[in-house]
Amino acid sequence: RCAGRVEVFYNEEWGTVCDDNWDFADAKVVCRQLDCGTVVSAPQRARFRWGQGPIWLDDVDCTGTEAALSQCRNKGWGIHACEHGEDASVVCSATGQAGISGKNLLSSESVFRLGPEALRLVNGPHRCAGRVEVFHNQQWGTVCDGGWDLKDAAVVCRQLGCG
Numbered sequence: 001r002c003a004g005r006v007e008v009f010y011n012e013e014w015g016t017v018c019d020d021n022w023d024f025a026d027a028k029v030v031c032r033q034l035d036c037g038t039v040v041s042a043p044q045r046a047r048f049r050w051g052q053g054p055i056w057l058d059d060v061d062c063t064g065t066e067a068a069l070s071q072c073r074n075k076g077w078g079i080h081a082c083e084h085g086e087d088a089s090v091v092c093s094a095t096g097q098a099g100i101s102g103k104n105l106l107s108s109e110s111v112f113r114l115g116p117e118a119l120r121l122v123n124g125p126h127r128c129a130g131r132v133e134v135f136h137n138q139q140w141g142t143v144c145d146g147g148w149d150l151k152d153a154a155v156v157c158r159q160l161g162c163g
Contacts, residue, residue, distance in 0.1 A: 002036030018082035037094035128162035
């Protein structure tokens with residue numbers, strides 16, 4: 001099952017999301033963003049272990065219809081009154097691992113890592129077209145097209161707010 005601690009990529013660094021006001025609607029957005037089916041639950045209190053680094057989002061308030069967690073109302077990037085014992089998590093209905101392309105971003109620690117800054121399209125005619133690149137290990141790299149299909153492209157488009 002797709003389940004884990006939620007982390008977002010901002011300002012070239014991974015960080016967690018505080019569970020203050022974390023609810024089903026917030027988790028619904030994460031499950032949809034990662035193409036992991038429907039939300040089963042929205043666990044709080046660092047259910048999947050404490051994260052490290054910055055706490056990027058607090059008081060996340062999604063309606064449940066947003067394409068990405070970054071589109072939900074919140075206190076602002078890096079503004080929080082939390083500790084890592086309050087890291088938010090999700091449990092989604094799909095099995096397997098999730099990620100930017102629907103594959104391999106749910107780590108062995110059960111961490112959902114997502115964020116529009118971890119993914120970009122380059123050399124296209126507009127912001128919603130181009131070659132897919134992923135930010136990993138402090139550098140941008142391309143994505144191999146082996147096994148790439150419309151489902152993968154749909155996740156990229158959804159994550160970048162491109163429909």
